[in-house]
Amino acid sequence: MRGRERPNGGITRFALLVTILLSSLLISLQRGAERQSSFLETSTQETVAPLVTALAVPLRYVEGIFSDIKDRRTAFADNKELLNEVAMLRERQARYDNLAMKVARYEAILGVDTETEIPLRKIAARAIGETDGPFVRSLLLNVGTDDDVKIGNPVMSTNGLVGHVINAGPRTARVLRLSDLNSRIAVTSVRSGATAILAGDNTPLPKLSFMSQRENWIAGDRVISSGDDGFLPRGLQVGHVVNGENGGLRVRLSSGSAQLDWVWVSPYHKIKAPSDGELTSAQQSEIGETP
């Protein structure tokens, strides 16, 4: 009897070994694999959502206290800065109105379509959970497929692009943040038009890689989504280029590490690649077929 009750003896030790091996096997299966969400993951996310939503109420209260203290401390400086900004924006607004009129006239003459494809419809959502782990950076939203949210939809805050939806259940959606290790989006510099891939690398400043023209990227450039990947519309505000260590360039995200509460999902439909048997309208007109 005493032998059977030995601490960590016999069956327990064997079971412990089995669970360690099983966990290690699960981990090794994900090495180098593409991130895919399973039905079980979505179900767990749905189960956890009510608890996290309930927990968010006292947490937001605590956050409110800290943010109030900070806001009061900087209120005078903020007010001064905002007044300067308003004066500058008034001048810019006047210039913008003139330019908009001019561009509209040119568009009418040339007959070009310059729409940015950013959907006008916005699905408002609340970030009920935020995983900021040593390897994972994601958000849990309180909207899902019932609200027309789809995998791949961009998620924005008032400051700029936050990430895109990687997993959607009926009432919840998980968002992969731009700084997550698995995040890769096509971006462009507003100043030069040069393109690159913004790759999250587990730091607050994701790096620019696969730059089309390295010389056309400089610190301070405003970065927007290029739409080249077909997953995100062109023109979403991403951030500004900063010099990184070892001569590389990184992007200070507009959405940053600021506290996220309300965000919106843009129900953007990704561009479908034409299938092999499908002819484009240009090809059809070339061979004389009516579309």
Added chain:
Amino acid sequence: MTYLDVQAPAQKIWPALFAGISLFIAGAVTVSGVNMFGTRFGFGFLPLLVLAIWPRRANRLVSLFFIFLAGIFTDWATGGVMGQSSLVFVLVWGLMRPELRSAPFAPLGLGLMWIAICGLASLIMSMSGYFVYSVGPNFAVLGRQIIIATLCLPVVMLLRRGLAMRINDDEDWR
């Protein structure tokens, strides 16, 4: 039990079930965090608090079953590497051996054990994460998670003591 004998305490299922459910709840809470002083403090280390105060007399097989499942559940909830939390939980529980610790907790002993748990968990997380992503962990995030969990440790201890007293301060729940 004979005098000066090395006999382990009898194992009970109820404390294991109760602790297991608590671990599941703590796993769900890891999705959350709090923003203070312009930075985010995640709750990633809260489940380790439950493991640190695991009942001594909890049935070991049932405990292991719950701990493994709670780890998988936590990974699904946070969208992390599947198996990472279960490996951390199982190894922490297996190496800390709750059945061998004293009851009630000695503050110094608990403190030292908590430091060991945090160190071990960080090491396993870093190694398994590096194995999958070939990138080191964000140590600042890990540090902040440890700080917030450490601040919660006295609160959890008080809560545990309160609950134990409500259940007639039974030896099984210590």
